[in-house]
Amino acid sequence: MENSWEEKKKPFNIFQRFLMVAVIPTIFAIIVLVLLLMYSGADVAEKGKELLNAIPFLSEEKKSTDKLLENNKNTISSLQTKLKERDKEIKSLESQLENSENRFQSANSEKEKLQSELQSLQSAQEETKKAMNEIVKTYETMSPKNAAAILSEMSEKEAMKILGELKPAKLASVLEKMEPPVASKYTELLSKSAKASQ
The missing domain is CATH 1.20.5 (Single alpha-helices involved in coiled-coils or other helix-helix interfaces)
Structure with a gap:
């Protein structure tokens, strides 16, 4: 039985001994040191950053990371400016x-x-044209003497509208019954109106 106990009890390998003797006590010592420094009022976080920056390969890595971050910030800023310009557009x-x-x-x-x-x-x-046609029809059915008397008393503009719409035979008989100066005036106006419409 003692033999089996000794067989089960194997010696520590080198890695286990290294952990037990060096790593674990070192971690414990660091934790105790940090707690003591914090209790004494020292800024442990700031000192830790300074120590990390002092390590050569870490500081170069940090510089390249900082440079990359700065480039990214510049790119983001540039893109935000372009985006604002596009929004304005x-x-x-x-x-x-x-x-x-x-x-x-x-x-x-x-x-x-x-x-x-x-x-x-x-x-x-x-409607005006219909009314004018009705008036012209009325004058066409009137006797030339009565039509001439009424047209002679009308304004020149209104008389010209009616005379311009009368049939040539009726127009001739109405002008014939008008006073010669009035008939002459309307004949001249009708002639000018006919030339203007051509």
Whole structure:
């Protein structure tokens, strides 16, 4: 039985001895030292950073990391500036688009308004033309003597509208019944009107 106990009890290998003798006591000593320094009021974190910076390969690594971080910050800053410029351009284009849409809507409503006015003017013109045709028909059925007397008393403009619409035979008989100076005046005006319309 003693033999089996000794067989089970194996000697420590070198790595285990190194851990037990060197690493664990060193870690314990460092922890105790840090606690004592913290208790005494020393800034352990700052001193630790200074010690890490003093190690040659770590300080070079830190410098390259810092340089990389600085480059990344510059790139980010540049990209943020470009992004802000793009945002401004987008807002400007959106504003221009909105203005264009407003102008288009305004022009469209103006067009609709003008079309409505045109339609009302056309319908008024048609009604005026119908009324004028009725008046002309009335004068066509009148005796030339009565028509001449009424037209001689009218304003020149209104008389010209009616005379211009009469049939040539009726016009000749009406002018014949007018006083010669009045008939001459209207004949001259009708002649000018006919030339202007050609």
